[in-house]
Amino acid sequence: MERLTMLHTNDLHSHFENWPRIRRYLLTTRAQVQATGATVLTFDLGDHVDTAHPVSEATNGQKNVQLMNQIGYDGVTIGNNEGLGFLRAKLDHLYDQANFPVILGNLRQAGTTKLPAWASDHRIVVTAAGTRVLILGLTAPYELTYPLAGWDPVQAVPALTDLLARYAAQADVCVLLSHLGYNVDQKLARRFPQLDVIIGSHTHHLLVHGERVNQSLLAAAGKYGQYVGRIDLTVDGHHHVVAAQAGVVRTATLTPLSADAAEIHGLTALGEGILTEQRVAQLPVTLDANPTGHPQLVREGLHAIAEYAGTQAAVLNAGLFLRDLPRGVITQNQIHQLLPHSMHVMTVTLDGYNLWRLVQEFEQARLFLRKFPQKGMGFRGKIFGELNYLGIAYNATTRQVTWRGEPLSPNRQYRLAVVDHYLFIPFFPTIAIVGENHILYHDLLREVFAGYLSRHYPLD
Incomplete structure (x- = not known):
């Protein structure tokens, strides 16, 4: 034997x-x-x-x-x-x-x-x-x-x-x-x-x-x-x-x-030392993280993915942003600690009716997801956190959705930026069922955000 x-x-x-x-x-x-x-x-x-x-x-x-x-x-x-x-x-x-x-x-x-x-x-x-x-x-x-x-x-x-x-x-x-x-x-x-x-x-x-x-x-x-x-x-x-x-x-x-x-x-x-040597931007103010709120840090993230994707609207969950960004010089190490996720920006194109439906899904899940311990599929944080909108507004009383201040037109096509994570989790089925989705795979979310900061808050 x-x-x-x-x-x-x-x-x-x-x-x-x-x-x-x-x-x-x-x-x-x-x-x-x-x-x-x-x-x-x-x-x-x-x-x-x-x-x-x-x-x-x-x-x-x-x-x-x-x-x-x-x-x-x-x-x-x-x-x-x-x-x-x-x-x-x-x-x-x-x-x-x-x-x-x-x-x-x-x-x-x-x-x-x-x-x-x-x-x-x-x-x-x-x-x-x-x-x-x-x-x-x-x-x-x-x-x-x-x-x-x-x-x-x-x-x-x-x-x-x-x-x-x-x-x-x-x-x-x-x-x-x-x-x-x-x-x-x-x-x-x-x-x-x-x-x-x-x-x-x-x-x-x-x-x-x-x-x-x-x-x-x-x-x-x-x-x-x-x-x-x-x-x-x-x-x-x-x-x-x-x-x-x-x-x-x-x-x-x-x-x-x-x-x-x-x-x-x-x-x-060793890793932090290498990343700290790579300077990215210089912030005039501190950007605080708040996973259950609507902080300026997340608003900057919304503008970053919208600019990268060429859209007029965006959606992000605040739980993605894990740390504050202090005033002063920002390094790649801080960006990595802020956004360690292996995620990419994704565009979703929907007609007005299905965009309305997607926003209803966002709102139905909002309270549940605010402190939900999300795991896997690229997410490296602790909780999903609060949903934040750019270019989209929701009236909880009338359930009306507006796009940059105007009511949605049922047959018009709307294109917004999100992260590809939303395609793989079960909370927003409209994206997978009827969305025309394009994952912008070349850059990770943190690379997109670092590029945005370097353009809008350049180093001296």
């Missing part, structure tokens, strides 16, 4: 407070298991990078890759934070210095059938006993946004059908690195009997003891580096898996060292 151990991490999202203990666990456990004669493979499932952390923002994710190089992963796949958090020009160089292979089989260069230059669609590892392990990687195929970033995604089922047809016969054991989500992993396990192990991520699910779905063992280790996963396979002399089990180790139970705090702080200090 041969023993094969797989260690895995996922969805770190630049939570480096857990990284020193994760690193020690991976390196120590690999050495210990290898000393018993077993084969060890180490994987990461993506979303290691999150530019909400200043060092990930300041280095375009390069610091994350340097940290991953400390492990020597046998394979990683990407998450949507890597794939959509960077435009293609940056993503094409994210892994330039990586000492590990990026395995990704369902992303193509736009308009072609070519893989990204930095990725392979599979890897086969042969153990000392001759067992051939096929490693595949798939990421969540966001059809709306990947083309805007320069890529064509392929859905999981057709991608996996093709990959298994080409490579499954060359291997004894098949492992899928999945950044697809728990429900998709379950469906793939039912559909593809060739998959011995599916290591999951994306939906931040935790499978403490794994889960068996038909012939497949599913494993997952939560989020933010709070857990590290371990899978142990027993393979017979014919290279067939005869036993499989999965588990996790809680990072908080691993012993910290005195040097950990300095390393963690150093990563933050």
Whole structure:
């Protein structure tokens, strides 16, 4: 019998407070298991990078890759934070210095059938006993946004059908690195009997003891580096898996060292130092943040996205703005702390009737959303906050909506600026159902706001 151990991490999202203990666990456990004669493979499932952390923002994710190089992963796949958090020009160089292979089989260069230059669609590892392990990687195929970033995604089922047809016969054991989500992993396990192990991520699910779905063992280790996963396979002399089990180790139970705090702080200090050197604007007054009000800071944000999008109206939620901007010189570090979200400006075009309907949705949700703890889909704040309008007014008594002081005309077309986040949350269905929506993908919201401040409040 041969023993094969797989260690895995996922969805770190630049939570480096857990990284020193994760690193020690991976390196120590690999050495210990290898000393018993077993084969060890180490994987990461993506979303290691999150530019909400200043060092990930300041280095375009390069610091994350340097940290991953400390492990020597046998394979990683990407998450949507890597794939959509960077435009293609940056993503094409994210892994330039990586000492590990990026395995990704369902992303193509736009308009072609070519893989990204930095990725392979599979890897086969042969153990000392001759067992051939096929490693595949798939990421969540966001059809709306990947083309805007320069890529064509392929859905999981057709991608996996093709990959298994080409490579499954060359291997004894098949492992899928999945950044697809728990429900998709379950469906793939039912559909593809060739998959011995599916290591999951994306939906931040935790499978403490794994889960068996038909012939497949599913494993997952939560989020933010709070857990590290371990899978142990027993393979017979014919290279067939005869036993499989999965588990996790809680990072908080691993012993910290005195040097950990300095390393963690150093990563933050490095990022903030780089960003602080980049001066943006000079404000004549302090702009206060107020997530449940209508502060001038949000009004400046409304003007910023309207100017960027070329619209006469805009809508933003005050919970996007996380900190005050003090009077004086403003740096990129302050802008990053203010707007750490991975969001873009989006234009929505509606006729007068549907714009009226959308504003009714805004108003129906207003009180609920004012202190709603919004999570995910690019939002990196705490609460959604108060809705603020530019160019639109609402009369709560008559339910009338006006556009720059004039009543709406039912058949006239109106174009307003919002953030793309509104398309992906369930509170404003009119946008997704009837809106003509265009995501302006080239710049993040904070980049749009920084550009606005630099033009209207230039440095001396």
